[in-house]
Amino acid sequence: MLLIPCPHCGERPENEFSYGGDGTVERPTDPAAVSDADWHAYVYRRANPKGPHVEYWYHQFGCRSWFKVRRDTHTHEILPLEDETS
Amino acid sequence: MSQAFRLSEGGGIDRAQLVTFTFDGRRYQGYAGDTLASALLANGVRLVGRSFKYHRPRGVVGLGSEEPNALVRVGRGGRVTPNLRATQVPIEDGLVAESQNRWPTLDWDLGAINSRFARFLPAGFYYKTFMAPAAWWMTYEKVIRRMAGLGKPPEHEDPDAYEKRHAHVDILIAGGGPAGLAAALAAARNAKETGKRILVADENPAFGGSLLNGPAMIDGRPAAAWVEETVAALQALPNVTLLTRATVFGYYDHDFLTIAEHGTFGAARQRLWKVRAKKVILATGAIERPLAFADNDRPGVMLAGAVRGYLHRYGVRCGDTMAVLTNNDAAYACAAEAKAAGMAVAAIADLRAEPGADALTLAREAGIAVLPGHAVAGVSGTKAVQGVRLRKLNAAGDGFDGPAMRIACDLVAVSGGWTPAVHLHSQAKGKLDWDEDLAAFRPGRRFGANVSAGACNGTLDLAGCLAEGAAAAGGGIDLPATGSDLSGAPHMLWRIPAGRGAKRxxxxxxxxxxxxxxxxxxxxxxxxxxxxxxxxxxxxxxxxxxxxxxxxxxxxxxxxxAIPDVGTTTFRPPYTPVTVGLFAGRDKDAFAHPVRRTALHDWHVAQGAPMTDAGLWKRPQAYPRPGESLNDAIRREVLAVRDNVGLVDVTTLGKIDIQGPDAAELLNRMYINAWKKLPVGKGRYGLMLREDGMVWDDGVTMRLAEHHFLMTTTTANAAAVLQQMEFLLQTQWPDLKVFVNSVTEHWFAAAVSGPNARQLLNKLTTDIDMSNDAFPMMAIRQGTVAGLPARVLRISFSGELSYEVNVAADDGVALWQAVLDAGEELDLTVYGTEAMGVLRIEKGHVAGPELDGRTTADDLGLGRMVNANKDCIGKRSLDRPGLNETGRLQLVGLECDDADGRIPFGARIVAEHKDGAQDQLGHVTSIAQSPVLERSIALALVRDGRNRHGEHVYAASPTADGGKGAWARVRVTGPVFFDPEGERLHG
The missing domain is CATH 1.10.10 (Arc Repressor Mutant, subunit A)
Incomplete structure (x- = not known):
């Protein structure tokens, strides 16, 4: 069971959290101006890397924070977020 | 025969405490401290089980958790546990144990016939059988299941309680043998200043591990005394916790480990420890390997280390006369000690041409014959070993030279070397390295905060185990030691020559x-x-x-x-089997998941209302009167709402409080319709999409103040909607000034519905003007109802004049009683979820069955709600070509042609009434028996349904009526069956 670093509560066990998917996906600010292909990519396409993966977690049974974690999908190591805007 | 194989002295058992137990219905005696295996061996019981496939007679092989054969079913009634290793079951007075996989009896087993047909049961037998015509399998399966398999599961519910504990420790030590105890000593010493928390767990009833299996000296004392002193010293420390009969069975991510502890913990017999450790010291020892020779499965063929263990731990001789087969020095100690204890040792056959010098000396001094370069060529005896044939191996080791020597014996002690127990290291994702000297894998690159010490790390000598254990915990102690555990490198012959047809x-x-x-x-x-x-x-x-x-x-x-190129299978938890009850702990029955009850729960139950689950909520289905059927009750309740007035508990709808200057903007982005111009004191029906354009949730949201809204969600999606709003606010729209919070639990809500609803509420409030002009549809008013502070919403799910009264949850019972009292002279009827469902289907309101994640707003006839002048979640996806083609399933109503007919639940919509394949036009989503229309109606999703109004089609369910199937001819209509103009709710 992972230990997940909540920015508000510190390291807490995984079962207090919900997984929120790829943390690099940003909602287009003007969806009407986005091409069909780009919108399709935003809604459906996700990378499935073996290795570091920036992802969202939600501290559902805690402070309700949504935050990003960089996790190695192979080893489950939690790595430093290289760039908060990534 | 009473404990004929018990030595007159020795062993860690308590000879003052005689224990009586039964095995296969026969009574035996042992001592406190015995395991079932040691007590049976002490009584000379050799045959303890039948094998999985061939039903061959089998006996005890090992000493602990490695035991493959001696699986027993222990206990009675609900306390039965199958597949327990007899080597790990402590005996107690009255213990009932049974052998497994035999019928009718262990001694006379019909399944043993399988042995004769062994050539028809080769590797992959199951898979090959599957390739026969599928129909045959149904026949095979019944027979095979009876013949092959392990223990029977218990027939009754388990009455025992199970506990869970969480521990956060600085050091967890898995295993309390020499390496584990040395590590614990060093860790305790090094933690003296810091008070670091140390947890030591061992799977056996007593600490000591291999130190209990034979004589050794540590720190100038006999090993047993050292163990006792060390355990006592550790027990005295407040920061050290010692667990026995506690198996560290799982090593998970981020140094999270699980321990199954057996014992008595209040009412519980087992306890699951969930441990987060800063550091883990693995001292799990090594497992002795058998050797693959002909008939090596006969009862009486045992691991040499186990034979030695029974001698010293329990004072039990595993036989009268022993032959030894070994490929290393360790078994020599076993032979010498067995002989010293009064057993006869016929010979030691050593696969090596040149056994170790110390081993040979030991054998010579004990007067035991050694046969270098010899192996067991065969075993005589079926239900117990009667003798062995020993032959000299040829130079290549793939055949025999010379004649066979027949030796009479009732015990064959075998040692094929030692395999480090790398299970936990591997579970933690550590790598393994092949060690040629050990002929085994040992821990390589490790992963996680762990270190392996002692035999599990491939270090077999006692002094080395102690030193490694201490070093793993920071060192600082020195434990000189000598032991008789010779451990020369094994000479591996993975397959010992055997005659044709012999089973190895x-x-x-x-x-x-x-x-x-x-x-x-x-x-x-x-x-x-x-x-x-x-x-x-x-x-x-x-x-x-x-x-x-x-x-x-x-x-x-x-x-x-090469062996390392083949590699090992993946080691997964658990190390030894654990019961499901251990994982469930106390989280069963009422504690399996939380139950949500409205303020009126007890009242509903007291009325005898059958309760139904809505997510975690309990809701009343209907309130049948004495002698009234459920269907009659539903019909009565529906008609009361249509003709008079009804009262229903609607607390469970999700409620989200939304506050902040950007609250209206957030709603604009969440819902497909517009919110900024909604006046204070009014509400609006909103529809929410997923980002892929499908309808997700709906509900009425009210504007309480300029910057304050109250959103209602469906009961099912309350938590998910809040989660999604938090996600968007925190990650995508952090600039929006708005807070959201669930207030579902804070409110009790009751809807008063029906033509006389206004008349009823007028009796209960003085400060809210209930007149149609002052309190129009979709308005919200604050004031008092029955003297209680309340919010009153004029909304309708039933299609009738309807008010939803919200009061503080704690006021719920008082409000309900006041409404009942006031309603008495109006003949107020209380109704449940079933009547509510019928009312909403008659009105064509969508609910969960229609919002199935595949319907768009347009599919549901709500396309006009999409506001063209703003974006919202999911709107861009509405341009997808597939959502705008003809042929989509659209919401319609269905009326059964036959007034006495029934539209089957979950029916498919087809054009013709015929057998065989035909195109499916759609499916029924919700059905109701409409008291108003006096017939069966349904909501359905039908291909191009809006163009089919007036058409007749068929609703067919092949599974209805218990598999007989059912048909109904139906007429397609608009989804609103009743009062389509909505005149009643505006009245």
Whole structure:
């Protein structure tokens, strides 16, 4: 069971959290101006890397924070977020 | 025969405490401190089980958790546990144990006939059988299931309680043998200043591990005394916790480990420890390997270390006369000590041409004959060993030279070397390195905050184990030691020569022989994982603790590869089997998940209302009167709302409080319709999409103040909607100034519905003007109802004039009673979820069955709600071509042609009434027996349904009526069956 670093509560066990998917996906600010292909990519396409993966977690049974974690999908190591805007 | 094989002295048992137990219905006696295995051996019981596939007679092989054969069913009634290892079951007075996999009796077993047909039960037997015509399998399966398998599951519910504990420790030490205890001592010493928390767990009833199996000296004292002193010293420390009969069975991510502890903890007999450790010291020891010779499964063929263990731990001789087969020095100590204890040792056959010098000296001094370069060529005796044939091996080790020597004996002690128990290291994702000297894998690159020490790290000598253990915990202590545990490198002959047709078992538990492995290799199973699945080698309750090694070595030989190139199967938790109850703990029955009850729950139950689940909520279905059927009650309740007035508990709808200057903007982005111009004091029906354009949730949201809204969600999606709003606010729209919070729990809500609803509420409030002009549809008013502070919403799910009264949850009972009292002279009727469902279907309101994640707003006839002048979640996806083509399933109503007919639940919509295949036009989503229309109606999703109004189609369900199937001819209509103009709710 992972230990997940909540920015508000510190390291807490995984079962207090919900997984929120790829943390690099940003909602287009003007969806009407986005091409069909780009919108399709935003809604459906996700990378499935073996290795570091920036992802969202939600501290559902805690402070309700949504935050990003960089996790190695192979080893489950939690790595430093290289760039908060990534 | 009473404990004829018990030595007159020695062993860690309490001879003052005689214990009586039964095995297969026969009474036996042992001592407190015995395991079932040691007590049976003390009583000379050799035959303890039948094997998995061939039903061969089997006896005890090992000493602890590695035992593959001696599986028993222990207990009575609900306390029965199958597949327990007799080597780990402590006996107690009245214990009832049974052997498994035999019928009718252990001694006379019909299944043993399988042995005669062994050539029809080769590796992959199951898979090959599957290739026969499928219909045959149904017949095979019943027979095979009876013949093959392990213990029977219990017939009754388990009455025992199970506990869970969480521990956060600085150091967890798995295993309390020499390495583990040395580590604990060093850790305790080094933590003196810091008070670091140390947890030591051992799977056995007592600490000491291999130190209990034979004489040794540590720190100038006999090992047993050292163990006792060390345990006492550790027990005295407040920061050290010692657990016995506690198996560290799982090593998960981020140094999270699980321990199954057996004992008595209040009412519980087992306890699950969930441990987060800063550091883990693995001191789990090594497992002795058997050797693959002819008939190596006969009762009386045992591991040499186990024979030695029974001698010293329990004072039990495993036989009268012993022959030894070994490939290393360790078994010599066993032979010498057995002889000193009064057993006869016929000979030591050593696969090595040159046994170790110390070992030979030991044998000579004990007067035991050694046969270097010899092996067991065969075993006589079926239900117990009666003798062995020893022969000299040829130079290549693949055949015999010279004649066989027949030796009478009732025990064969076997040692094939030691395999480090790397399970936890591997579970933690550590790598393994092949060690040629050990002929075994040992821990390589590790992963996680762990270190392996002692025999599990491939270090077999006592002084080395102690030093490694201490060093793993920071060192600082020195423990000089001498032991009789000789441990010369094993000379591996993975397959000892045998005559034609002789069975050499690799996996005793699953009846996998050397030929099965060879056959699998011939058939192309090169991967060790495939070998496991194909032959079942390494499966079962022992997961191949004594067999995996041989299996992969033989596979390597058969496929001309080096053993490390073959590798091992993946080690997964649990290390030893654990009961499901352990994981459930107290989280069962009422505690399996939280139950949500409205303020009126007890009242609903007191009325005798059948309760139904809505997510975690309990809701009343209807309130049948004495002698009234459920359907009659629903009909009565519906008609009361249509004709008079009804009252229903609607607390469970999700409520989200939304506050902040950007609250209206957030709603604009969440809902497909517009919110900024909604006046204070009014509400609006909103529809929410997923980002892929499908309808997700709906509900009425009210504007309480300029910057304050109250959103209602469906009961099912309350938590998910809040989560999604938090996600968007925190990650995508952090600039929006708005807070959201769930207030579902804070409110009690009751709807008063029906033509007389206003009249009823007028009796209960003085400060809210209930007139149609002052309190129009979709308005919200604050004031008092029955003297209680309340919010009153004029909304309607039933299609009737309707008010939803919200009061503080604690005021719910008072409000309800006041409404009942006031309603008495109006003949107020209380109604439940079933009537509510009928009312909403008559009105064509969508709910969960229609919002199935595949319907768009347009599919539901709500396309006009999409506001063209703003974006919202999911709106861009509405341009997808597939959502705008003809042929989509659209919401319609269905009326049954036959007034006495029934539209079947979950029916498919088809054009013709005929057998055989035909195109499906859609499906029924919700059905109701409408008291107003006096017939069966339904909502359905039908292809191009809006263009089919007036058409007749069929609703068909092949599974209705218990599989007989049912048809109904129906007319397609608009989804609103009743009062389509909505005149009643505006009245």
């Amino acid at each position: 078992f690799v996996d005793l538990q699953n009846d996998v022989t050397t030929s099965d492995v060879a056959l699998a290799a011939r058939e192309g199973y090169r991967s060790v994982e495939h070998l496991k699945r194909y032959t079942t080698l390494g499966m079962g309750t022992d997961q191949g603790k004594t067999s995996n090694h041989h299996g992969l070595a033989l596979l390597a030989g058969a496929t001309d590869r």
